Amino acid sequence: MLALTTLSLVLISLVRTVVGNIGNFKNVSYINPILPGWNSDPSCVFVAELDNTFFCTTSSFLAYPGAPVYSSKDLINWKLASNAISRPEQLPSLMTSNNIQGGGIFASTLRYHKSTFYLITTYIENPLPPTFYILTSEDATNDSAWSMPFAIETPYIIDPDIFFDDDGTVIVAYAGHPIKAQIIDMKTGNATETFDMWNGTGNGFTEGPHIYKKDGYYYLLIAEGGTELGHSGAIARSKSLRGPYESSPYNPLVSNRRTDEYFQSVGHADLFQDASGNWWGCALAVRSGPKLYNQTIFPMGRETTLFPVTWPKDGWPIASQIRGIMSGPLPLPNRNVSGEGLFAGEADVVDFVPGSSIPKHFDFWRTPAKPNSFTVSPPNKPNTLRLTASRANLTGDANFNATDGLTLVMRRQAHTLFNFTVDVELLGAEAQEGDEVGITSFLDQYQHVDLGVVYLSKNNKKTSPYLRYRATAFGKTNFTGIVPKTKLLALPADWSDDLVRLGISAINGTHFVFVAAPAARPLSSIVVGIANTTLISGPGNASGE
Numbered sequence: 001m002l003a004l005t006t007l008s009l010v011l012i013s014l015v016r017t018v019v020g021n022i023g024n025f026k027n028v029s030y031i032n033p034i035l036p037g038w039n040s041d042p043s044c045v046f047v048a049e050l051d052n053t054f055f056c057t058t059s060s061f062l063a064y065p066g067a068p069v070y071s072s073k074d075l076i077n078w079k080l081a082s083n084a085i086s087r088p089e090q091l092p093s094l095m096t097s098n099n100i101q102g103g104g105i106f107a108s109t110l111r112y113h114k115s116t117f118y119l120i121t122t123y124i125e126n127p128l129p130p131t132f133y134i135l136t137s138e139d140a141t142n143d144s145a146w147s148m149p150f151a152i153e154t155p156y157i158i159d160p161d162i163f164f165d166d167d168g169t170v171i172v173a174y175a176g177h178p179i180k181a182q183i184i185d186m187k188t189g190n191a192t193e194t195f196d197m198w199n200g201t202g203n204g205f206t207e208g209p210h211i212y213k214k215d216g217y218y219y220l221l222i223a224e225g226g227t228e229l230g231h232s233g234a235i236a237r238s239k240s241l242r243g244p245y246e247s248s249p250y251n252p253l254v255s256n257r258r259t260d261e262y263f264q265s266v267g268h269a270d271l272f273q274d275a276s277g278n279w280w281g282c283a284l285a286v287r288s289g290p291k292l293y294n295q296t297i298f299p300m301g302r303e304t305t306l307f308p309v310t311w312p313k314d315g316w317p318i319a320s321q322i323r324g325i326m327s328g329p330l331p332l333p334n335r336n337v338s339g340e341g342l343f344a345g346e347a348d349v350v351d352f353v354p355g356s357s358i359p360k361h362f363d364f365w366r367t368p369a370k371p372n373s374f375t376v377s378p379p380n381k382p383n384t385l386r387l388t389a390s391r392a393n394l395t396g397d398a399n400f401n402a403t404d405g406l407t408l409v410m411r412r413q414a415h416t417l418f419n420f421t422v423d424v425e426l427l428g429a430e431a432q433e434g435d436e437v438g439i440t441s442f443l444d445q446y447q448h449v450d451l452g453v454v455y456l457s458k459n460n461k462k463t464s465p466y467l468r469y470r471a472t473a474f475g476k477t478n479f480t481g482i483v484p485k486t487k488l489l490a491l492p493a494d495w496s497d498d499l500v501r502l503g504i505s506a507i508n509g510t511h512f513v514f515v516a517a518p519a520a521r522p523l524s525s526i527v528v529g530i531a532n533t534t535l536i537s538g539p540g541n542a543s544g545e
């Protein structure tokens, strides 16, 4: 993710071309990913009664607001409709969870049943155990309409699915070998019965289950092979919910394992139908094939892709495998989607106009303990975001306590090539030793590359501003690459009456340059550092969390 105030991202426009007709439907080409940037573990549902709208949720881990829900009418233009977690009291420990970088909201399932959305998720805190929570809403385009989380009986595991059977039974399947399920009493949240479902096809790490009912069969779709290069989706069916489950002869349903495809780690899929009866799937994938950079460069982590599925009556589903350019019988283009959020992958310029709020696609790392550290258009400073420094820097130290706050606000990197800038105002005489403001490319507190203006008193001179570029990468397990040395440059004297523009630009598929300029004279920019983005590509393909 990229952090701090005003920004502009330039993106590649999505191309749609009609390449053929299938019955009444046009076979249209589209580009993956459909939810670009850090959007793992997608789960999607189609809701005919809400004007034929599709809704998807993805994992948000420690980010706040959490559990984003995107909506679309055409499967291509996805608007951030709501964040199911948007009030601190929904998950109080999302503010206080110290010493973890990978907890929070994991791999949810989104369903719509009798006019209500159900989002079931695993919440991981430190110390464990995990908790399965159900959040409900009658309006997935309204943050405030999401309920408080309702805890249900939780086995010591992740990845709950929620399935409403025709007889009113509510089944929660979850990860494990075999995949297991429990019948939930929705009044108490207690499990009344637990049973085994399926061992998978033998690739191990059976997780991410979803149950569907079609043509008299229960279908069980799972993720297999681990969320890294061996990842896949596999499906099985049975006439009885309790099995035995028969594996599809066409498994894996989706996978790019043992290929050099640009999209790797494909799996953790979900299936849904559109208004015309066509079947579709969503799956997570990571951009960067094994050949391209030897799988070392994937700063956006896991993203959400779309694939068409053919699923004949009484037959097995067959999926088109994930590629960058795919085609299928998409609904007609339609950007008339309700809600206030940004369309996923769109560029934006944020001016923090008076009366506005921090945009809902911006993220904090944990629920901010000191929300007043982020003030939109404070008195006498319209069209700015005032940040009040936290004691801790982005990394924190041994005394780091999340309840002291971390003054960091971010948005997702959604494109391989982009430009991101923030204009910062310099501190005047009130600057104190060590004060710092800046921008960062951030994976977590232990992996980030920063460019800031920092106030230091050096060589017995009085406190003055410097440009400082530095990288933190100790979170990258067993990393043998080069961590750039910290660079410090005195801020040019003739920059000091102006805003300073700090920027990050992807100059190619592997490197980001960190630049600074006086905002009024952008051509006077200087390159302060160039970072290999392996630094902010997680320790495994799974990463970026």
Ligand SMILES: *[C@@H]1O[C@H](CO)[C@@H](O)[C@H](O)[C@H]1NC(C)=O
Binding pocket: 019, 020, 022, 027, 028, 327, 328
């Ligand atoms: C859609 O068009 C593509 C490209 O021409 C083709 O490969 C694919 O088979 C078509 N799909 C269907 C369902 O006709």
Ligand SMILES: *[C@@H]1O[C@H](CO)[C@@H](O)[C@H](O)[C@H]1NC(C)=O
Binding pocket: 139, 142, 143, 144, 145
């Ligand atoms: C959003 O939901 C809240 C809580 O249910 C409700 O008070 C509010 O009126 C809703 N807003 C809109 C625009 O529907």
Ligand SMILES: *[C@@H]1O[C@H](CO)[C@@H](O)[C@H](O)[C@H]1NC(C)=O
Binding pocket: 188, 190
């Ligand atoms: C639900 O489970 C809890 C803990 O196991 C138990 O104390 C409680 O009595 C159960 N409630 C019902 C209605 O069975």
Ligand SMILES: *[C@@H]1O[C@H](CO)[C@@H](O)[C@H](O)[C@H]1NC(C)=O
Binding pocket: 178, 196, 197, 198, 199, 243
């Ligand atoms: C899973 O495999 C184990 C070991 O082979 C076997 O005992 C068990 O019955 C299998 N479970 C299911 C649900 O197939």
Ligand SMILES: *[C@@H]1O[C@H](CO)[C@@H](O)[C@H](O)[C@H]1NC(C)=O
Binding pocket: 294
């Ligand atoms: C690719 O990375 C693997 C470790 O992940 C290493 O063993 C292998 O030598 C690398 N290949 C090349 C061509 O650098």
Ligand SMILES: *[C@@H]1O[C@H](CO)[C@@H](O)[C@H](O)[C@H]1NC(C)=O
Binding pocket: 051, 336, 338
């Ligand atoms: C947008 O969709 C809503 C229903 O969701 C409909 O009432 C409205 O007329 C549509 N607007 C346009 C311009 O199509």
Ligand SMILES: *[C@@H]1O[C@H](CO)[C@@H](O)[C@H](O)[C@H]1NC(C)=O
Binding pocket: 393, 394, 395, 396, 397, 470, 471, 472
């Ligand atoms: C963060 O602060 C700690 C403690 O003061 C310090 O050791 C560390 O170098 C700082 N790291 C960064 C990247 O600012």
Ligand SMILES: *[C@@H]1O[C@H](CO)[C@@H](O)[C@H](O)[C@H]1NC(C)=O
Binding pocket: 098, 401, 402, 403, 404
């Ligand atoms: C963090 O600070 C809070 C409130 O000041 C305190 O209750 C808590 O014990 C502290 N946690 C740690 C790990 O020091």
Ligand SMILES: *[C@@H]1O[C@H](CO)[C@@H](O)[C@H](O)[C@H]1NC(C)=O
Binding pocket: 010, 011, 417, 418, 419, 505
């Ligand atoms: C970023 O800005 C530079 C300089 O203006 C421009 O050459 C480049 O095309 C931009 N990159 C993108 C992805 O728009």
Ligand SMILES: *[C@@H]1O[C@H](CO)[C@@H](O)[C@H](O)[C@H]1NC(C)=O
Binding pocket: 477, 478, 539
């Ligand atoms: C890091 O290296 C140690 C020692 O070689 C090894 O045991 C561990 O599995 C490695 N961790 C990762 C994430 O590769």
Ligand SMILES: *[C@@H]1O[C@H](CO)[C@@H](O)[C@H](O)[C@H]1NC(C)=O
Binding pocket: 296, 480, 481, 482, 510, 532, 533, 534
């Ligand atoms: C970037 O880092 C990767 C992984 O450590 C390495 O293979 C590659 O050579 C580096 N690129 C440059 C230009 O240093």
Ligand SMILES: *[C@@H]1O[C@H](CO)[C@@H](O)[C@H](O)[C@H]1NC(C)=O
Binding pocket: 507, 508, 509, 510, 511, 530
């Ligand atoms: C990207 O640019 C950097 C810095 O100039 C260079 O070292 C690296 O090799 C380039 N990577 C690619 C894939 O061209």
